[in-house]
Amino acid sequence: xxxxxxxxxxxxxxxxxxxxxxxxxxxxxxxxxxxxxxxxxxxxxxxxxxxxxxxxxxxxxxxxxxxxxxxxxxxxxxxxxxxxxxxxxxxxxxxxxxxxxxxxxxxxxxxxxxxxxxxxxxxxxxxxxxxxxxxxxxxxxxxxxxxxxxxxxxxxxxxxxxxxxxxxxxxxxxxxxxxxxxxxxxxxxxxxxxxxxxxxxxxxxxxxxxxxxxxxxxxxxxxxxxxxxxxxxxxxxxxxxxxxxxxxxxxxxxxxxxxxxxxxxxxxxxxxxxxxxxxxxxxxxxxxxxxxx
Numbered sequence: 001x002x003x004x005x006x007x008x009x010x011x012x013x014x015x016x017x018x019x020x021x022x023x024x025x026x027x028x029x030x031x032x033x034x035x036x037x038x039x040x041x042x043x044x045x046x047x048x049x050x051x052x053x054x055x056x057x058x059x060x061x062x063x064x065x066x067x068x069x070x071x072x073x074x075x076x077x078x079x080x081x082x083x084x085x086x087x088x089x090x091x092x093x094x095x096x097x098x099x100x101x102x103x104x105x106x107x108x109x110x111x112x113x114x115x116x117x118x119x120x121x122x123x124x125x126x127x128x129x130x131x132x133x134x135x136x137x138x139x140x141x142x143x144x145x146x147x148x149x150x151x152x153x154x155x156x157x158x159x160x161x162x163x164x165x166x167x168x169x170x171x172x173x174x175x176x177x178x179x180x181x182x183x184x185x186x187x188x189x190x191x192x193x194x195x196x197x198x199x200x201x202x203x204x205x206x207x208x209x210x211x212x213x214x215x216x217x218x219x220x221x222x223x224x225x226x227x228x229x230x231x232x233x234x235x236x237x238x239x240x241x242x243x244x245x246x247x248x249x250x251x252x253x254x255x256x257x258x259x260x261x262x263x264x265x266x267x268x269x270x271x272x273x274x275x276x277x278x279x280x281x282x283x284x285x286x287x288x289x290x291x292x293x
Contacts, residue, residue, distance in 0.1 A: 058079065173193070
């Protein structure tokens with residue numbers, strides 16, 4: 001872990017000084033510049049956690065490599081911690097898989113949306129009456145996806161996801177303009193919210209009432225990803241709060257975009273992004289937000 005975080009030598013995370021000494025009795029380093037002590041956890045998602053790296057790293061391996069995800073109950077049994085601790089660890093690890101990219105997608109791009117939520121037929125009668133007041137995605141969380149198809153230069157297709165309030169034109173089209181290069185080929189279904197994209201893109205529509213594929217025009221790449229996402233949510237996590245949905249999307253998008261790599265590669269790639277990211281329990285549960293408001 002030290003070699004991964006500091007490949008050019010140990011550096012103090014507070015003052016960036018390389019004048020440090022190792023305290024063998026406490027298994028930490030002491031900076032000779034600012035006189036503060038630190039461990040390899042400081043400044044990472046592991047900071048202030050009483051859980052040792054002997055449990056954090058196996059947890060990272062499981063989260064980054066289990067195709068359908070790993071529940072907090074399964075992780076708790078495997079690591080010998082409580083379910084609440086494993087749930088908190090799971091979300092902190094998902095934070096390291098959050099990919100921040102500023103480049104836009106290009107070439108051939110599929111755009112589609114889906115709804116995440118419980119099926120009405122599985123709800124109690126009173127719960128169904130309270131939540132379901134219409135058709136389609138009523139009472140569910142809407143997720144928008146953009147998929148750049150693989151090209152000779154790219155190993156595989158890549159996906160970007162975002163939770164949106166609804167699937168109206170004023171919300172979906174700005175996301176397309178923000179993430180897709182002008183002039184790219186954009187394929188979507190016949191949803192009216194995508195009408196008008198032809199002015200900036202080579203936009204083609206596939207009407208699923210007629211067919212699902214017309215030469216290169218289809219959204220089957222995203223449909224495949226939606227099936228993987230819902231298999232993980234319904235089969236492994238069972239119940240996902242809308243407040244935390246974007247974290248599960250980050251996890252599934254990371255594994256999908258790195259699927260051609262092996263287990264070791266996905267694990268090491270995720271470890272690189274643990275630095276500079278913190279997630280406290282208050283922030284995770286919304287208590288920190290409530291106190292600041």
